[in-house]
Amino acid sequence: MMQKYLNPKKNLTLYLVMFKYFSLIVLLTSVFIFSCKKDGDDISPSISISSPFNNQQLNGFDTLIVRGTITDNKNIKYVSVVLRNQNNINVLPIVSFEPNSPSFNLNTAYFFNDIHMPSGEYHFKISASDGENITNKFITIYYGEVAKERTGVFFYDNNGSSTSIYSLTGTNATLFKTLPGDFIGGAANSFNQQLLSVGSLSGNLTAVDVTFGDVLWEINNSSSSTPFFMHTFFNSKEIYVSLRNGEIRAYDGNGNPKFLAQAQPSFYGEEGLIHTNLFFSEQKAIGNNDRRLVLYWTASGALVQQITLFEDVLGLYSLNTNKIVLLANDKSTGNAKIQIYDIQANAKSTPFSLAASPIDDVEEISSGVYLIAQNGNLVLVNANSFSTLPYLSGVNATKIKYEVFANELYVINGNTITVYDFSSKTIKGTYSHTSTVLDLVFLFNK
Structure with a gap:
């Protein structure tokens, strides 16, 4: 069979034709790109800010006027102002505008109305866009947070079928809210501005708005014949409750579950830290x-380690990274004990002795320093110096509460609340209630 070969002249002609068309395509593409570039906008908006000035100091609840001029050679489509922290996270709402003009006079109020915003260095980010180009202007400010202050003192009583919460002002008390059921403990969630009440056999875990007295959320008590909630304590922004079935739960200010652990079989939780x-x-x-004493990871609720206790603990407190303090009554003798628990060694020690009588209540005054109510006296216990010091003699107390900002000590004995200046030990006021005062909490502005 005869093979056919292309004519070399025809082959060359074909290559020339293909090259001609390829060159034409390249030329047309270049013209198109050049035309687009010529018609586009490569000039970014210009931003000039007169307020705030760099490194300006601002404080909580200040209102700042953000003022400046923004211009563009064509049209400004979008302008935004936002405050960011040092992690480049927005901390206050974005303020935005759509000028649709070549110039824009920025003049807007920016409200520092987040009471929880901490002191520190922040950065205003002011952005302007013409649809194709974006300009960002950054201005550093320093912010001083809103000072923490006490806004209320509340106490709880119970008549067997309902719990009442009262507001205490000086030596006068006003009924704030009544809730159905029994009572084992209360708390104040200052971050969310809530008062909390926890029952046992019949009372729910209830969060009440401090402004209007409305019930914000509840965890129902599902018990019929045995206690449901056994113990409660509050930490930061979360309320912890121990259930008779062994569950230890924490809820945030919206009633959402934040922590869950399981006590050892046939045990339930009491004091927590x-x-x-x-x-x-x-x-x-x-x-x-x-x-x-059982330890869990806060992130997962998983068991870490445990140790047998021969004491009934009334208070658990942080001493340093590796050690915590237990103030307790010995199970056998009933006498007061202080113990130091070493986390790494999973072991307890008794560094010094306390007087031979039970502790009725305990309150932390500062790191390593505690006030105990014991045998009709108030005694300072110092875990730093391994010592005790009489504070007030002849003062019976079922509960004691220390408020550091006002430096006040509230001593509860039955139906009587006595307020002392902690430093001078002088009485600032006394209130006698119609029934036994079961708990007392302090509310702050944040």
């Missing part, structure tokens, strides 16, 4: 007086 990334739980056996 959040320390670094650990949750410490004193646990009591159902049906006998066996007790344990």
Whole structure:
């Protein structure tokens, strides 16, 4: 079979024709790109800011006027103003405009109305766009947070079928809210501006708005014959409750679950402490007086370690990264004890002795310094110097509460609340209630 070959002249002609068309395509593409570039906009908007000035100092609840001039050779489509922290996270709302003009006079109020915003260095980011180009202007400011201050003192009583919350002002009390059911503990969530009440056999876990007295959320008590909630304590922005079924739960200010751990079998939680990334739980056996100190990871609720207790703990406190303080009554003698728990060693020690009588209540005054109510006296216990010091003699107390900002000590004995200046120990006021005062909490502005 005869093979056919292309004619070399025809082959060359074909290549020349293809090259001609390729060159034409390249030329037309270049003309198109050049035309587009010629018609486009490569000039960015210009931003000039007169307020705030760089490194300006501002404080909580200030209103700042952000003022400046923004221009563009064609049209400004979008302008935004936002405050960011040092992690480049927006901390206050974005203020935005759509000028649709070549110039824009920026003149807007910016409100520093976040009461929880901490002191520190922040950056205003002012942005302008013409649809194709964006210009960003950054201005550093320094912010001083809103000072923390006490806004209320509240106490709780119970008549067997309902719990009442009262507002205490000086030596006068006003009924604030009444809730159905019994009572084991209360708390104030200052971050969310809520008062909390926890029952046991019949009372719910209830959050009440401090401004209007409305019930914001509840966790129902599902018990029929045995206690449902066994213990409660508050930490930062979360309320912790221990259930008889062994669950230890935490809820945030919206009633959302934030933590869940399970006590040891046939145990339930009592005193609790959040320390670094650990949750410490004193646990009591159902049906006998066996007790344990059990540690969990706060992130997962998983068990870390545990140790047997021979004491009934009234208070758990952080001492340093590796040690916590237990103030307790010995299970056998009933006498007061202070113990130091070493986390790494999972071991307890008794650094010094306390007077041979039970502790009725305990309150932390400062790191390593505690006030205990014991045998009709108030005694300072110092875990830093391994010492005790009489504070007030002849003062019976069922509960004691220390408020550091006003430097006041509230001593509750039955139906009487006595307020002392902590430094001078002088009485600032006394209030006598119609029934036993079961708990007292302090509310702050944040």
